[in-house]
Amino acid sequence: MERLKFFEIPGRVLHIDGDQEYLEKCLHAYLQLNVEATGYWVSEEDQPEKVVELLEKNPADILILTGHDGFLKRKSDFSNLDNYRTSRYFVEAVKKIRRIIPSKDTLVIFAGACQSHYEAILKAGANFASSPMRALIHALDPVFVAEKVAHTPISEIIPLEELTADTITGAKGIGGIETKGRLRMAYPQSPY
Secondary structure, eight states, X not given: OOOOOOEEEOOOXXXXXXXXXXXXXXXXXXXXXXXXXXXXXXXXXXXXXXXXXXXXXXXXXXXXXXXXXXXXXXXXXXXXXXXXXXXXXHHHHHHHHHHHOOOTTTSEEEEOOTTOOHHHHHHHTOSEESOTTOOOOOTTHHHHHHHHHHTSBTTSXXXXXXXXXXXXXXXXXXXXXXXXXXXXXXXXXXXX
């Protein structure tokens, strides 16, 4: 009789993006990285209204909320949420989800886009956010964060410096809080 084996169940991703073209690129990247992902094109403004419904329809371990953002010209107060194009919508969407799923270990959330209000998004309850230095981020940065979370064992905390080093933009564009991975081992593997 063949020896029974363990097998891996990586975390699943729900990716909601305000840019259809970027979403398609991200979904292609998830496929290449062996991460099960479902994606929806939803404008940043509509994400707070649709996020709960989409998550209920597509249960996931990792939620990505992204699109376009930016610090408004002729503004100087980086701490004022009103000085960003769409950061308030990412903050609202994260807050809505955290009212339903408060544990940061049950659902891992990445939210934000280029030049987003990093501190406000983390304070709302996201595990990871952009952009600590108000930098432009690469469209695939959230995918690389999700891949790291999906393939890190649930018993391990993801090293933050390693996580940011694995993105294109690095720590100037991506940051977060201590978070456990979402990979689970299963046993035994069925021969069918």
